[in-house]
Amino acid sequence: MTGPALLEVRGLGKRFGGFVALDGIDLTINAGDRVGLIGPNGSGKSTLVNCLCGTLRNETGTVSFDGRPVNGLIAHHRTRLGLARSFQLPKPFRTLTLNDNIRVPLVYTVNARHGQHLSEAQMAVRCRELLDDVGLADKATRLPGDLTQVEMRKLELARAVATQPRLLFADEAMAGLSPSEVEEILAVLFRLNEQGITIVLIEHIMRAVMNFSTRLVVLVAGHKVADGDPQETIRNPEVERAYLGE
């Protein structure tokens, strides 16, 4: 599927002191894509997500979202534009019930957009829907501390989806989960994509990535080494070298 570029990254670079974490990253993501982003540990995947979502500032390069430059825009502004993310290590609001965890993005993102305003009653309905979508509706009044790992990941996704994103970065949403739990999360992601959300999946579980992605992007040591059809990409010699050694 091809459409207008939703996210356009040009020459993005980020260093931590003397360490170059990302160097000259170019990346185009089209609306509706299911992109897999892979790379060995420390290759800069999470740093890239952090730069794109505004958690970190990139020193060089430009990022534009939906034709609009977002360089220098702080994270919550990007969220409001429609750029959402889940965190690699789930970061639930641990003193708030699951319901309130979902209310935060509804109040601060959805209701902060122009021309939208959910009443308390509408928000309650929406919370229920969002939790129901990931199978957590019966735990709406519980605290995140009561959840299992896989439930925590689902809450993390539900909270990101609550912002009504156009582009979602799922940062290792499946790390440490059992195969059946991986399937559960994949099913959620497929459903979200069908609803029109463009998804970038950052993942180590190759089976999941290959299943999910229509396109694969590979980062190695801060450089993009491959970008294209998943089957062709993993046969790329440079990718093989990075993963298997010479």
Added chain:
Amino acid sequence: MRNSVFWLLAALSGVAFLAVTRALIANEYYYFAAYVVLQYIVLSTGWNILGGYTGYTNFGTGAFFALGAYASVVLHKTVSVPLPVMMLVGGIISGVIGLGTGYLTLRLRGVFFAIATLAMAIVMQTLIVNWDFVGGSRGVYIIRPASAPIAGSYIQYLYTLMLVLAVISVGIARTIERSRLGLGFAAIRDDEQAAEAGGVPTLRLKLISTTLSGALMGMAGAPLPYYVTYLDPDSSFSLAYAVNAVAMPVVGGMTSWIGPVVGSILLGTIQQLATVTISSALNLLIVGLLLIGFVIIAPNGIVGLVLSWRRRARAR
């Protein structure tokens, strides 16, 4: 309970409490003692907006409080305005200082933020010590007006004002707690990055929090010169205010408006009793011991204990 209902009930209980105390108590000492307890309700409620709701520990309570007091000294010496106006001015000044402190320090987290607030308090105290107009380090005498603007003695007037301020502070805290602002504060307290990712403008909310918190502390300090009649930097910037403002919400419970109220009444009363029965030096020792005890045994304070008992009773 709806907010308007809560405000109404709070106002009514304030008036009822005032009427009962004014009708039944003649001994002036009790008004002196109650004033201090009420002052701590305002201080700890103000502290809790930043410390409990937003998760930033402020050790500079004494500075916000003393600046409110010194604002009154300046007003007393320049223009003569009624005390409630002084309280407003003190609140505005400490609120602005809160905003500035927030802006300069909120990139700091945890213990570093706490250290920065402590440093801010020392800087402020140094400024006051070197400002001769307000008495510098030797302090300043304030002569109370001969009569109070309302019926009764002047101390009864101060007590009444502090009671009103306490009711307003608690009302504000409770309103925030149930509002969208409170939800944003809680998100910041739990995880700032996740809050940003959820669209919460964390910096703006933190500034609102430091401003409100500072303003309440400044308002609590504004009547102090008339209460003590002699104001000096050492006692007005005293670390005791900072320690108490931390200890009272911790002992009472930090996640709810009632926590600081319970903590202030409990610790404030114990301190007043200890002052007249045992020794005035023992005050902070008692606070310290209780603080250690609660942090170890009941980190969620008395309110947390009650809630977990109730939850267990329901589960049974």
